[in-house]
Amino acid sequence: MKTFSYKNTQIAYTDQGKGSALFFLHGFLESNSMWKNIAKELAKKFRVVCIDLLGHGQSGCLGYVHTMEDQADMIHALMSHLRLRKISLIGHSMGGYITLAFAELYPDHVKNLVLINSSARPDSAERKLNRDRAIKAVKQNNDLFIQLSVSNLFMPESLKKHQKKVDRLIDEAKQIPVQGVIAALEGMKIRPDREVLLHFGPYPKLIIAGEHDTIIPINEVRDQTETTDAELIILNCGHMATIEAEKETLRQLSDFLK
Numbered sequence: 001m002k003t004f005s006y007k008n009t010q011i012a013y014t015d016q017g018k019g020s021a022l023f024f025l026h027g028f029l030e031s032n033s034m035w036k037n038i039a040k041e042l043a044k045k046f047r048v049v050c051i052d053l054l055g056h057g058q059s060g061c062l063g064y065v066h067t068m069e070d071q072a073d074m075i076h077a078l079m080s081h082l083r084l085r086k087i088s089l090i091g092h093s094m095g096g097y098i099t100l101a102f103a104e105l106y107p108d109h110v111k112n113l114v115l116i117n118s119s120a121r122p123d124s125a126e127r128k129l130n131r132d133r134a135i136k137a138v139k140q141n142n143d144l145f146i147q148l149s150v151s152n153l154f155m156p157e158s159l160k161k162h163q164k165k166v167d168r169l170i171d172e173a174k175q176i177p178v179q180g181v182i183a184a185l186e187g188m189k190i191r192p193d194r195e196v197l198l199h200f201g202p203y204p205k206l207i208i209a210g211e212h213d214t215i216i217p218i219n220e221v222r223d224q225t226e227t228t229d230a231e232l233i234i235l236n237c238g239h240m241a242t243i244e245a246e247k248e249t250l251r252q253l254s255d256f257l258k
Helices: 034-040 068-081 095-104 124-141 142-151 155-162 161-174 179-188 197-201 218-225 246-257
Strands: 002-006 007-014 021-024 048-052 087-092 110-116 205-212 233-234
Touching: 002 124, 007 034, 007 068, 021 068, 021 095, 034 068, 034 246, 048 205, 068 110, 068 179, 087 095, 095 110, 095 179, 095 197, 110 218, 110 246, 124 179, 142 179, 142 233, 155 161, 161 179, 205 218, 205 246, 218 233, 233 246
Parallel strands: 021 048, 021 087, 087 110, 110 205, 205 233
Antiparallel strands: 002 007, 007 048
């Protein structure tokens, strides 16, 4: 694990391989370790950078709200630190929201854009209320909130099949400071609509969605991508394609990035 200082905050990341740079952005309650197997394979042909986002993993918190733009600015700072001009961004869930924020703020630095179990749309009014309820739940019992939240990301059959990985994900998430959890929830709640980027972003776009994703429903993803040039791949999984359909996710990424 490497670190660099951003606004007096330590940001952790891994950097392996050589070639065109891929930046992997994990989701809410995750860390860069979720990309371990995928990164190892892709590092045979690319330079692969996996980042612990603000308030997650071994990266520190910047404040009490981490907007998607805050995270994108941090990614840009890391890109500059590594002296890279263009990067391909691969974002899972919240990481996808940050990928889109980066693409809006720094379009000239985007080579490819990949969203996995993510959405270009903002939170609905109901979803915003759920974020507020989640913040209350975190303050009351963070460990219970994490246990339930992580379990809800998977299809029921996946929970049994990948029990060890699910348990490890929960254990890692419990290490995230409460401030980091709440700052991410607040940031996701206020993110704007970026669907226009799927229509007019001048770079190749890949959307990987889960047929049984209860967090980002497949109908919503289909609706967003219908009249765009984004390639949509639907996998037999829930919200965690990177675990539930890891080999197929890797195959689709490899094919797209060629």
